[in-house]
Amino acid sequence: MPRSRVWLLFAFVTTLFWGVWGALIEIPEKAGLPATLGYSVWALTMIPCALAALKIAGWRLERDRRSVLLGSTVGFLGAGGQLLLFEALRSGPAYLVFPVISLYPVLTVILSVSLLKETASRRAWTGIVLAFIALPLLSYQPGNGGGGSSPVWLALAAMVFAAWGCRPS
Numbered sequence: 469m470p471r472s473r474v475w476l477l478f479a480f481v482t483t484l485f486w487g488v489w490g491a492l493i494e495i496p497e498k499a500g501l502p503a504t505l506g507y508s509v510w511a512l513t514m515i516p517c518a519l520a521a522l523k524i525a526g527w528r529l530e531r532d533r534r535s536v537l538l539g540s541t542v543g544f545l546g547a548g549g550q551l552l553l554f555e556a557l558r559s560g561p562a563y564l565v566f567p568v569i570s571l572y573p574v575l576t577v578i579l580s581v582s583l584l585k586e587t588a589s590r591r592a593w594t595g596i597v598l599a600f601i602a603l604p605l606l607s608y609q610p611g612n613g614g615g616g617s618s619p620v621w622l623a624l625a626a627m628v629f630a631a632w633g634c635r636p637s
Contacts, residue, residue: 490566494557542635549631552624560621568625571599575633
């Protein structure tokens with residue numbers, strides 16, 4: 469694969485792994501294991517990924533005020549969003565939570581266009597519009613408990629969408 473297209477391979481592998489993770493994350497908790505197990509496993513599995521990414525990028529630690537502020541902002545928004553995601557998965561169906569939060573790059577694009585004066589192609593805008601049109605078309609089916617399910621999961625998923633979409637990358 470040409471070097472200019474290697475990002476596509478990374479994007480595909482990431483999407484594949486996130487899909488598998490999203491499909492499997494609620495199984496241990498539903499089997500009676502504590503929710504903190506999911507948090508701990510997630511945190512520990514991120515360490516080798518982060519180290520590999522830093523090695524590939526030729527990382528060196530920057531200690532100026534701006535770098536520390538941006539790094540802390542990314543960390544807090546990323547980790548805070550992850551904790552909200554775990555709660556959203558506890559209160560709502562994963563097959564609906566993940567499509568909502570997976571659109572967070574749309575917010576990044578909108579902020580980049582409006583604040584940084586970057587441009588997006590007509591094709592990109594068409595994709596964004598179609599993605600938002602697709603969300604309400606997802607089929608929600610409440611459980612057998614009788615009453616309707618609480619929409620708390622949707623609010624939590626929206627907060628994850630905002631946290632991950634606003635973090636500087």
